[in-house]
Amino acid sequence: MPKGTSWTENELSLLEENYNKVNINQLIRLLPNRTEAAIVNKAKKLKLSTTQKLKWTEEEEVKLKELFPCNTIDELLTHFSNRTSNSILAKAKEMNLKKDESHIQKVRRKRSTNWTESEDAILRKHYPTGGYKPVNEQLPHRNAKSILSRAVKLGIKRIDKYGWNWNREVVSIEDIGHRRTVVIKFTKPEIEIGE
Incomplete structure (x- = not known):
């Protein structure tokens, strides 16, 4: 609309x-x-928003205590359809509820960003001639920074439309929390003219 x-x-x-x-x-x-x-x-x-928050019932609190340790926020939202994620998290904090360690490990494994051998093979095949786009078409869950960072780590260089293999030098890599910043300097290759 x-x-x-x-x-x-x-x-x-x-x-x-x-x-x-x-x-x-x-x-x-x-x-x-x-x-x-x-x-x-x-x-x-329409003055529909209220400052009065819906009070949690005793049944909801019991249900939250049971479900919170081993469910994601999306899963909890399906059980508490009249609650927002912020409301659920605030109530869990108020009740001093913690996630189960095995659940945390399971979520971390799911979120793992390690590259697989098949992903590396796709990168090696498509990155040199096509750059980021054809790799991202094959691996839509990988963004440009992730693809470029992995290409640099594996030493895969981009070849331009004229067949030039540009020199690439990593100037700096900075890890801040879960984010990585890679600064790269590109220079044209030196051409030696035969005598």
Whole structure:
């Protein structure tokens, strides 16, 4: 729906009926033609947003205590459809709930960003002649920085359309938390002219 499109009566009634009952993700599903910002702004204009928070019931607290240690926030949202992720996390903190160590390890393994041999093979095949784009088409979960960083680490050089293999020198690599910044200097190869 184009920006600034008027709200329909059906959309307004859906918003009014559900705003304080379900979380924002469910509202977005109920109102597929509206963005999160549009929904929140319209709710404010209609004075639907409340400063009074929904109190947690004893049953909800018991359920949270049971489910929190071994479920992701997305999984918890399915069990607490009238709660936001912030509300769930705040309540868990208030109740001093912790994640189970085995769950944390499972999530870390899932998030692992280690490159596989097959991913390296795709990088070796497509990066020299095509750069980032053809690699990303084959590996959509890898972004440009990840692809470039891995190419540098493996010593894979980009060949331009004229067949030149540019010299690449890593100036610096800086790890800050879970982010890595790689600064690279490119120089044209020296051409030796035969006598």
